[in-house]
Amino acid sequence: QKEVEQNSGPLSVPEGAIASLNCTYSDRVSQSFFWYRQYSGKSPELIMSIYSNGDKEDGRFTAQLNKASQYVSLLIRDSQPSDSATYLCAVNQAGTALIFGKGTTLSVSS
Amino acid sequence: DADVTQTPRNRITKTGKRIMLECSQTKGHDRMYWYRQDPGLGLRLIYYSFDVKDINKGEISDGYSVSRQAQAKFSLSLESAIPNQTALYFCATSDLRARAGGIATDTQYFGPGTRLTVL
Numbered sequence: 298q299k300e301v302e303q304n305s306g307p308l309s310v311p312e313g314a315i316a317s318l319n320c321t322y323s324d325r326v327s328q329s330f331f332w333y334r335q336y337s338g339k340s341p342e343l344i345m346s347i348y349s350n351g352d353k354e355d356g357r358f359t360a361q362l363n364k365a366s367q368y369v370s371l372l373i374r375d376s377q378p379s380d381s382a383t384y385l386c387a388v389n390q391a392g393t394a395l396i397f398g399k400g401t402t403l404s405v406s407s
Numbered sequence: 408d409a410d411v412t413q414t415p416r417n418r419i420t421k422t423g424k425r426i427m428l429e430c431s432q433t434k435g436h437d438r439m440y441w442y443r444q445d446p447g448l449g450l451r452l453i454y455y456s457f458d459v460k461d462i463n464k465g466e467i468s469d470g471y472s473v474s475r476q477a478q479a480k481f482s483l484s485l486e487s488a489i490p491n492q493t494a495l496y497f498c499a500t501s502d503l504r505a506r507a508g509g510i511a512t513d514t515q516y517f518g519p520g521t522r523l524t525v526l
Contacts, residue, residue, distance in 0.1 A: 305447075328511070329513060329514075331514065331515075338520075338522075339519075339520070340519050340520050341450070341517050343516065346514055385449070387515075389513060394440065394452055394463075394465065395515055397450045399447070399448065400449055
């Protein structure tokens with residue numbers, strides 16, 4: 298059974314801090330890794346995708362991938378109250394359906 | 408206009424009724440998916456289709472059926488709705504693309520969701 302694990306949270310950080318969200322996956326041959334943000338009652342929205350080991354930065358967001366450790370993370374710098382949401386990690390191999398984690402709830406307090 | 412649309416957005420029905428949820432997309436993607444989301448359980452895959460002639464069961468297909476009428480349309484049916492099918496349902500689309508280094512990407516884009524309540 299292929300699995301994607303995330304801490305459910307809630308993860309609470311003050312405004313302006315760095316939020317660190319973590320994800321581990323069981324399938325060693327996974328190739329593509331995604332972070333989605335989902336506000337309550339809304340659909341998941343793609344934030345970042347990463348395919349190679351290392352870091353990928355996009356604005357305040359940085360995705361980090363370590364295939365040897367089967368670990369992917371998302372850092373949110375200068376966290377804002379509007380970042381409060383559930384963050385979903387998803388992985389797949391080429392040509393297969395995405396496998397989602399259950400999500401980590403982030404709360405940013407002002 | 409939204410690239411992925413779902414109808415209806417909200418539906419309340421009774422046990423035993425047949426329900427159809429519809430998904431349409433203008434993204435030109437070949438691949439389409441149906442998920443349900445329940446509090447604490449995350450997104451669970453019901454069915455997926457990689458092209459018009461391809462239908463695959465997902466993690467939780469029992470009690471559901473699908474129809475891929477065209478590249479742009481993918482419908483989910485509940486033949487006889489039951490209360491534990493009360494959930495938020497999402498349609499998603501994706502397009503398999505080759506990237507450098509031999510990695511293929513398959514980013515999914517979600518519709519706005521349908522909130523279904525079965526009484």
